[in-house]
Amino acid sequence: MRYVPIFCLQEGMQIGRNIYSNDGTVLLAKDVRLTSEYIKGLSKLGISGVYIEDNLSHDIQIKSIISDELRIQAVKSIKGIFNSTDNVSYNINTVENLAKNIMHEILNNKNVMVNMIDIKTFDDCIYSHSVNVAVLSSVIGISMHLENSKVEKLTASALLHDLGKVFISKDVLNKVGNFTPAEEKVYKSHPEKGYRYIKQYYNIAVTTYVGILQHHERFDGKGYPDGKKGEEISRFGRILSVCDAYDNLVTEIPNRKAYLPSDAIEYIMANNGQIFDPKIVKLFLRRVAPYPLGTILKLSNGKRVIVIDNNEECSSRPKVRDLEDNTEFDLTYDKNFSNVTIIGVENI
């Protein structure tokens, strides 16, 4: 199986994983062959790519870090919470249970690396973004060896980090293009609005709502709302900041194409110590693959290869298979390839 961006899809390609709508119904089932109508429909929904099964990738198993069932349930529940801010006690229980289930599925998952691109539609963007940030934060919390109860609180903080957007005008939230200074001020109030609401109405840990308040603080002190610096920013705030930025970058938005995972990771590395905490970045790089399984790469020796395995020690040098002669080699450990570099990702 491999991920193919929407602009490279062709009629006849075979779907590798079910594609779901935002209410959890199957839009296109695994094994269905694409038609031009299906491709148009996917594009209209804002889906940036799909997993396909083909000869190049038939033996590559890609397992998501949480099950489809839990992801669908989580996206639905978060949508419910964002749209019914009056049903407080039900919402707290839902968030706590979701956080617990996400953490347990990740703990039980043998795949230690995030090796997948999430398939989102425009409609459910804010809700699936919340779930993705929760999954990534949980992965980071577990790698830091935080106690389970802390990982649950971190995951809950991630699920709710953008709840404050509910209290912001849709005109500002959905604006395509630059904000006016007044609009920017309104937009930047969302961490504080979410924090105030959760603090007032939710009987939930202080660390959870402080994480929400601080998810746009920057390590160099140039973030908002309080311009806190370094470890003045809570640990949850520093984790959420990296996970939030990564998931935003790999998501297509109306005026910008989705970044490739490798480009999003490069952005995070470039801002290490400025926007992001270097300790969190170091863990993130070990856990999130810049070249997910099934990615096709062009190498400096002219070869085209497909990623068949990743290792956390050196995630930027995966194990690959030559598309022409099917030989396999490991860019980290095979010394015959030590002077060969990756020069780009190929979309075919």
Ligand SMILES: [Fe+2]
């Ligand atoms: Fe935010």
